[in-house]
Amino acid sequence: xxxxxxxxxxxxxxxxxxxxxxxxxxxxxxxxxxxxxxxxxxxxxxxxxxxxxxxxxxxxxxxxxxxxxxxxxxxxxxxxxxxxxxxxxxxxxxxxxxxxxxxxxxxxxxxxxxxxxxxxxxxxxxxxxxxxxxxxxxxxxxxxxxxxxxxxxxxxx
Numbered sequence: 001x002x003x004x005x006x007x008x009x010x011x012x013x014x015x016x017x018x019x020x021x022x023x024x025x026x027x028x029x030x031x032x033x034x035x036x037x038x039x040x041x042x043x044x045x046x047x048x049x050x051x052x053x054x055x056x057x058x059x060x061x062x063x064x065x066x067x068x069x070x071x072x073x074x075x076x077x078x079x080x081x082x083x084x085x086x087x088x089x090x091x092x093x094x095x096x097x098x099x100x101x102x103x104x105x106x107x108x109x110x111x112x113x114x115x116x117x118x119x120x121x122x123x124x125x126x127x128x129x130x131x132x133x134x135x136x137x138x139x140x141x142x143x144x145x146x147x148x149x150x151x152x153x154x155x156x157x
Contacts, residue, residue: 038151046083103140106133
């Protein structure tokens with residue numbers, strides 16, 4: 001009886017190891033991200049407390065009936081007193097995934113950028129022209145590549 005139990009255990013381990021090696025798909029997990037920094041100026045001056053969102057271009061340009069358009073996550077950041085931002089996708093300042101983005105900017109005011117995402121900041125604080133807060137109207141673009149990314153300053157008017 002003991003021999004049968006040992007044989008069954010060994011067979012289970014061998015079968016598990018064999019099946020684990022059969023898949024040619026990568027293990028599920030988050031999309032890799034790369035550091036992204038940049039700055040926002042409004043009428044020539046650094047814009048503090050602005051919420052910056054990098055929205056994948058294929059999502060920003062999608063029509064209401066498009067399904068399954070996106071695999072790339074959005075990234076957000078909040079500008080500091082000098083108007084500088086770092087993007088976060090999963091955890092503090094980790095960056096953004098490789099790709100093309102439409103960039104939106106809205107005045108956020110004080111607070112954590114994750115809390116601000118749940119609010120309509122553009123309506124609450126219309127300090128900036130609303131076109132910058134709308135991914136369908138924004139003319140701001142960005143490309144994120146592998147490695148560190150320094151985005152040229154955005155000049156808003």
